[in-house]
Structure formats: structure tokens, C-alpha cells
Amino acid sequence: MGAVDTMRQYITVAAVAAHLALAGCGDKSPAQPEAAAAPAPSAAAPLPDVGKLETVEVQAEGLGASPGEAMAQALQMALLQVNGAVIESASVATKYGLDVALGQDAVSLRASEFAQVVSQRSGGVIQSLKVVSLDEPKPWAKRYKYTISARISKFKPSAELQKIKVVIGPVRFEQSALPMGDRNVSAAELSATLRQRIGDALVQTGRFAVLDREFSPEIEQELSIIASGQAPSAELAKLSQTASADLVWSARVSSFAYNRHARQLRTSDRELVSYSGGWALSQKLVNVATRQVMASDSLRGSAPSTAATTLGSGVDGGKVMADMSDALVGGVVSSILQRTFPLTVIARDGMNVVLSQGGQAVKEGARYQVVTMGKEMKDPQTGQSLGRIESPCCELVVDRVTPNLSYGHLESVATDLENLPEAALQVRGALKASASPAVATAAAAPAADPAAAPAPAPAPAVRTPSPRRAAAADPADAPVGKKNDDNW
Numbered sequence: 001m002g003a004v005d006t007m008r009q010y011i012t013v014a015a016v017a018a019h020l021a022l023a024g025c026g027d028k029s030p031a032q033p034e035a036a037a038a039p040a041p042s043a044a045a046p047l048p049d050v051g052k053l054e055t056v057e058v059q060a061e062g063l064g065a066s067p068g069e070a071m072a073q074a075l076q077m078a079l080l081q082v083n084g085a086v087i088e089s090a091s092v093a094t095k096y097g098l099d100v101a102l103g104q105d106a107v108s109l110r111a112s113e114f115a116q117v118v119s120q121r122s123g124g125v126i127q128s129l130k131v132v133s134l135d136e137p138k139p140w141a142k143r144y145k146y147t148i149s150a151r152i153s154k155f156k157p158s159a160e161l162q163k164i165k166v167v168i169g170p171v172r173f174e175q176s177a178l179p180m181g182d183r184n185v186s187a188a189e190l191s192a193t194l195r196q197r198i199g200d201a202l203v204q205t206g207r208f209a210v211l212d213r214e215f216s217p218e219i220e221q222e223l224s225i226i227a228s229g230q231a232p233s234a235e236l237a238k239l240s241q242t243a244s245a246d247l248v249w250s251a252r253v254s255s256f257a258y259n260r261h262a263r264q265l266r267t268s269d270r271e272l273v274s275y276s277g278g279w280a281l282s283q284k285l286v287n288v289a290t291r292q293v294m295a296s297d298s299l300r301g302s303a304p305s306t307a308a309t310t311l312g313s314g315v316d317g318g319k320v321m322a323d324m325s326d327a328l329v330g331g332v333v334s335s336i337l338q339r340t341f342p343l344t345v346i347a348r349d350g351m352n353v354v355l356s357q358g359g360q361a362v363k364e365g366a367r368y369q370v371v372t373m374g375k376e377m378k379d380p381q382t383g384q385s386l387g388r389i390e391s392p393c394c395e396l397v398v399d400r401v402t403p404n405l406s407y408g409h410l411e412s413v414a415t416d417l418e419n420l421p422e423a424a425l426q427v428r429g430a431l432k433a434s435a436s437p438a439v440a441t442a443a444a445a446p447a448a449d450p451a452a453a454p455a456p457a458p459a460p461a462v463r464t465p466s467p468r469r470a471a472a473a474d475p476a477d478a479p480v481g482k483k484n485d486d487n488w
Contacts, residue, residue, distance in 0.1 A: 049158040051238075055127055056082045056154045062146045067134065070144040071101040071109050075118065075126065082152040097121025106134055109146075124232065127151040155238045163209040164340065165243055168199045169250030171281075179257045181275060181317030190256070194325060198249075201333045204359035206404050207341045211245050244288065249336065251283040256328075258303055258320045270310040278302035279324050283332060285339060295339045301327040333360055345370070345425035348417065353396070355406040355427065362406050362427070368396045369428040372415055391415065396427055 058081050062074025075098045100121050101109065108114055115129040128151045135145040171194045173187035202208045212219075226235045258277035265272060280300040287294050303324055306315055337343065343361055347354040355362065362368065374389035394413040398406055410417075417425075 049160060051158045052156055053153050053235075053238075054156045055151050057149065057151045058082055059132065059147065059149050062148070063143050064146075065143060066102075067106040067109055067144050067146070068102045068104045070134075070146040071104070071148070072098045074146045074148045075101065075129075075150070078148065078150045078152055079125065082154045110134075125153045127153065157243070160209045161243050163207060165209045165211055165246045166202060167211050167213055167245040167248045168195050168202070169248050171195050171198075172250075172252045173256065174252070174254055179259050179277075180321050181258050181315040182260060183317050185317075185321060187256075190321075190325070191253075194328065197325070197329045198332055201329055201360040202336065204403065205333070205337060205341075205357055205361055206359065207337070207357070209243070211243060246288060247294070248286045248288055249283065249332075250286075251281045251332070253279065253281045255280040255300075256324065258315070258317065258324070261308075265310070271312070272308045272310055273312065273314075274308035275306040275315050276303070277320075277324075279328055281328065281332075283335070285336065295335070297335065299328070299331040299335060301331065330360065330363075337361055343427040344423050345427070346423060348425075351410045351413070353408055353410060353425070355396075355398075355408065358402045358404050358406045362398050362401060363430075364398050364401045366398050367431045368398070369431055370394045370396045370410065370425055371428055372420060373424050373426055390426075390428075393417075393425060395431060 058078050060074050060078035060081055062070045062072065062077055064070035064073055097118070098121075100117055101114075104114065110131050118126050118129050130149045132147040132149050133145075134147075137143050137145075171191040173191060176187050177184040178187050178190065199210045203210050223238070225231055226238060255277075256279040258275055260273060260275055262271045262273045264270075278301055280298065282298045283296070284293055285295040286292070301324065303320055337357065341357065344356045345353045346356045370393045371390040372393045374391060376388045377386045378384065379386055393415045394410045396408050396410055398408040400407040
């Protein structure tokens, strides 16, 4: 019996241990912590807004010598009513399969099966179809009249097209080759670069929808794929959606050079070499609808001169060209923004302010003039607005720039900021160079226009030493008993 009792005790202990193990599977004991819940997936970044296909419900009428002809015309009118003249009217029936209605009687046209066939043959452009009424022909008219209700696919443009649409026109140069230090650069290549950079800068302001006119052949090729039937028929709604511009900007560059000046010394075989130059352009901003010139002014900038020397070190023409290009692009974008969307203080907390634009509208660390906007003035003869009265207010230092906003603080405040209405502070010209110390820009705005930004003051010219000083600095070239080398 001892062995039997021992066996019973062993079985009992094993059973209790198994029961506790099973019961512990659901416990949340510290020894067996519950697995951490999987984190919720983060929200995906929104897709870029490139427009989309949506559905529009319309009612249309069609006339024909037979019920089938009347239905085909009603379907065609519904399509054209939603999408306009997507393709030639004569081929709409073939492109969308509307000829399926021809030869059908009134009973067949009212059947749900016919609506399904139309949806399939149109590739989903006509998503649903309902017959509202069918008028039998009068004895004197002999024409059927169908009234239908249909749901049609339509392309909805992106919200970006609600902005001012701008086309960047060509940047024309008067010379085909531009002297840049010790080499020449192609005016055509520089023109393409400037055009691209100005377009990029305007896009980054977030205020404009810049339309492309450079890749038209490639775009037309893609649209021809849709028109030829190689893409789903619903994509036909994308045809005839090309946006037209509101404004066209163009410019003519009269000067863009960094010239080399050399003179042979009479007392040696060396040359005195110096460099100087700058850029100047005239620009226009034209309203496409009226062809009215909304803005026309000139911009110019200067590159610091290089002192005359006989050392023959030359200059970095690539860097000089890059600095001049930066100044030109910055001046153009600033001028366009000032004419369309003046940079405005939209929020203020003490001396800290938030500006209405970012991107390339301002430069981090730069200092700008700020004015307060007063009463609007009008021409007594024409009634045309001459702009609002501007009063000097203070100076703005830009602390941080984001793609859409900028942050800064005010200094040298000369007016009471507490009683100013919202958006009464506007930013004007830069008070000192900030983009590149090598190149300064100056915008010649019409002085008679109070709304125009005052031109930034050009950087102080770098004084070039006279040939006498330059020659004296080089003992090998110092003239002995001769003074005629000064006159060159």
C-alpha cells in the first residue's frame, strides 16, 4: 500500500501543477508581462494634389429621327455639357461608344441592360443612365425627343490652379557670348538657367502656380496616348484641361558681364589687369486677358571691381557669374512679389513678428525697412488708386525662414505699434546686403508710385587703386624717371 499511496500523491501533485500552469496563462503577472500592443500606424503623408476624376450628374436632351438617334444625341450633349469639347463633336459617338444606341427601339433604350452597355462601352465615362422622358414625334415634326439623367466623369483640377497662374517667358540677351572674367559664357545657356531659377523661386513662394511651356512636346505625347484610346476611356476627361496663364513675365538683359581691363606697362613686359562689371535688365509683367502691362521696370546690380595688379592671378569667373545670377533672380522675384503680394506682418507678439511669406522672399539674417500703411490715395482725374500712404516704422531682422512663413523681430521702432490695424506693417527694401557680400542689387522702381518698394541702396563701390599705386607696389615694375604710365 505504501507504493500505491506514493503513486497517488505523485498524480495529485502533477494534476495541481498542471491546473496552476493552465490558469496562469491568462494572468498578467510581473514574471510574464503582457506583450506590448502594436503601435498604431502613423498617418501617411497626403498625396500631392494633381487633380482627380469626379462624378457630375447632369440632365440633357437629344433629338433624332428615331429613338436611337435621339438617345445618342442626348448622351453626347451630356458629355459635352460636363467636359466641354473634349474631342471633335463628330467623333464623340465613336470615342465613347454612343453609337450603341443607334437602331434601338424605345423599349430597349429604357431597359437597365442598355444603361449597363453604355457604361461599359464608354469606359466608365458615363457611369449611370436614366431615361427621364421620351416625347413621341408630332405629325409635323417627325422627331423624337429624349430627356436623360446621367452621371458623367469629370476631371477636377488641383487647388493650386486657384492661385495666380504665371508663365515665365524668355530671358533675352543682347549678346550671344558674355565676358566673365577671363572667359566667355553662352548667353543661351545662362538664359535657360535664369528662367528655370526664377520659376523655381516663384513656386517656392507658395503664391503662384507656374505653368510649364518648355516640355510641351512631351506633355502632348502623353495626352495623345489618352486620345488614341490606349488609356482607359475615363481618362479622356483629362483632355482640354490645359490651364492658361493669368500673367506672363519676360525680361531683356542689356548687360551681364565682368570685363577684363588690361594695359601693357611701358617699362616692363607685364600687364596691369583689373576687372569690373555688373548686370542690368528691363522686365514686364503682362495681364494675359487684357494684355495690359501691369508692371514694367528696370533692375540692375554691380559686382565689386578687382584692383589692378600685375600678378596675373585672374578671377573666378564661375563664382562671379553665380553671385550675379543670385542677385538677378532675387531682384526679379522680390519685384514681382512686391507688385502682387507685398510682404506683410501677419502676427506680432511684442517685437517678435511673423511674415506672410517664406522661401526666397526674404533672407535669413537680413535687415529690411518696414513701413506702416495709411490711407489709400486716388488720382483726382482718373480715380485710379495711387497706393496707400507709407510712413517709416522700424527695421526688421529676419531670424528664421520656412517654405511658407518667416519669423523675425523689430528694431528701431519709431511708431506706436499697439494701435495699428491688422496687416498694417509691410516690408520694403533690404537695408544691407544679405544674400552675397560680393554682389549687391538695386531695383529702380517708379518714384511716382507710392505702392512700389523703394529701391535698395547699391553696395558701396570698391575703389580701384590707381596704376601709379599698383605699379609702385611691384618693385620690378616701378618706373625710373618716367611718369607717363599714369595716363592709361
